[in-house]
Amino acid sequence: MRSNGQTCVGRTWLRALLVGVLAIGLASCASTNVVKLPESASHAFSQPFSQARDLARGQDTLPAEQKTDNARNIERLLAGLDDATLSADAAALPAGDPLYPFAGQALIRRGLPLPRPFDRGAWRFDAGNRPPAERDGYRPPVKLAVLLPLSGGLAAAAAPVRDGFLTGYFGETRRRPDVAFYDTAGTPGGAVAAYQKAVAEGNDFVVGPLGRDEVGAVFRDAQTTVPMLALNRANVPPPAGNASFSLSPEDDGIAAAEFLIDQNARRVLVINGVDDGLRRASGALRDALAERGGMVVESLDMGGDPITLLTRLQAAVQKAGQVDAVFLATRASEARTVAPLLASAGLAGKLRVSTSQLIAGTGKPADDIALDGIVYPTEPWTVRGVSGLPGAASVASRLKTARGPAARLFAFGHDAWLITAYLEKLALDPNGNVDGATGTLRLDAAGNVLHTPTWSTFRGGMPVPLADATAR
Known part of the structure; x- marks a missing residue:
């Protein structure tokens, strides 16, 4: 040095x-698991993939203010494909095709292998x-x-x-x-x-x-x-x-969206804490869910005494209709307030997912027992080594x-x-x-x-790896 x-x-x-x-x-x-799928000029692309390809071809010519919306439309089209179709269509793209970076990104988010490297010229x-x-x-x-x-x-x-x-x-x-x-x-x-x-x-x-x-x-x-x-x-x-490289709130939101989709929880009610970073996480969750065919059915901000909060929560649930899961973009102190109210609002038994910030302010099992069953992303090192x-x-x-x-x-x-x-x-x-x-x-x-990330939850007021506990 x-x-x-x-x-x-x-x-x-x-x-x-x-x-x-x-x-x-x-x-x-680094580990390698390369899947070689046949690339053929006669490959018949799925219709959503072909539509996404047309949008990708015009991406670089768009004004800056339109590129974001165009990219999201591409991602939504790819999100509607099943894993096998997405993998096969991506593998059939010729080298240099402008859709490949989008298709590769979609594969990575699902934990699927890439058919070939990204262009790193x-x-x-x-x-x-x-x-x-x-x-x-x-x-x-x-x-x-x-x-x-x-x-x-x-x-x-x-x-x-x-x-x-x-x-x-x-x-x-x-x-x-x-x-x-x-x-x-x-x-x-x-x-x-x-x-x-x-x-x-x-x-x-x-x-x-x-x-x-x-x-x-x-x-x-x-x-x-x-x-x-x-x-x-x-x-x-x-x-x-x-x-x-970052540990941004947006990363937490994207990871939560992938976790929820994997659990087939596509209609999500969001409860936002007061921190700006937590709101960024819920915004990323909203976008990521939309790309994968899910949606935020209703969003509620923390605030007010527990009785007022329960009334607002009940109204939000009634307005939302079917709810598959609750995303708590909150810290521990806020989650301890709202978690006991979920059953009274008609959300008993629903999957509850939070951000890594849930762990902030924990450490007393007698208080943290209110967090039991809430799932949150964390680092493998701190959980299992x-x-x-x-x-x-x-x-x-x-x-x-x-x-x-x-x-x-x-x-x-x-x-x-x-x-x-x-x-x-x-x-x-x-x-x-x-x-x-x-x-x-x-x-x-x-x-x-x-x-x-890896996933943990609380059981008996203590954080435990999700593999050792039941999420509910």
Whole structure:
């Protein structure tokens, strides 16, 4: 690890990290399951697929304000296809067809294999004269810059990301890159200037920045001559040849929608908490359900005393008609209020799904028993452990940055290292994936890293893996 005169790994916390965490051997590796379906000029595409193909051909010619609606129409058409038809139609598309990125995305969301890789023409993996990939796909950079807000208001969030990253880094026994950390909060000019400094100092890959606005600024204003893995999603897509990884509220909403569809719960009533992030999650759920043939039948905002809330909930249920499931976009304190009211509103026995934020503010079984049966996404590492990484409880006993809510960011930082080391495999193998601390990691056509979480619920006021409990 080198010093760059900007900000470097501090000796105190680095020593604590090295002493606190045992050496870790990253056993995670990319797996391949390529399905080769016949591609034939005589293949008869299904009608919805043909309609989606016509829309995709005009996508790039549309004004910016129309592209989003057109893309959603394509996704809705593909969502109506069964798995076998979608797989066969996607495999029959010729190379370079503009529908393939959409079809591939639909396959990934369903956990289905891709017939061939996405077009990655703008991706570069030989910068810095990297040695060839190992047999499992391990091929890290030669010189690596990590952009994090190590000072200022976001420093508390950056610390567990940093420590999780370094836990994975120091746990790898094979060749590792030379790493330098750059403080985006302490650099005049912010994340854009930090990125430019990292490039000027010869790094061949950049991880970060972390803040949503920081990522947007780098995507818009920096000429990304060196590829990067941004640690958040911005309102603009990653430039070609770059990737984005996040634990955004939208990801929770999309994961919940997929879970509900898998449970054949297509008519969903949504209860929104007051937090903006939770509303973003319910918005993503709404869009994802619509793409898969489901719908939000009614939406209700939290507020008022329990009697008033029950009255409003009963009215919402009556207006909604058939309800298959309830999506609680709430924190634990709000869920404890509304969960006991669901039976009185006529929703007894309905599937209840929440976001990862449900766990915030829990820890007292006597109070949390009100959450029993609510299903929520979480990280495999904190629930059942991940091969090659010490258990969450063991790490938490040694590092403050892996305790409580920070554990999720610690897992996120660990997976940022894992993605960096296996990015070529994720990008070029049509079905390459990595089993990370936050879930199974894959890369979509646009360069977004997708993570499939594990699911937990509460039983007797205690969080338990869903496989060990019955959801109801």
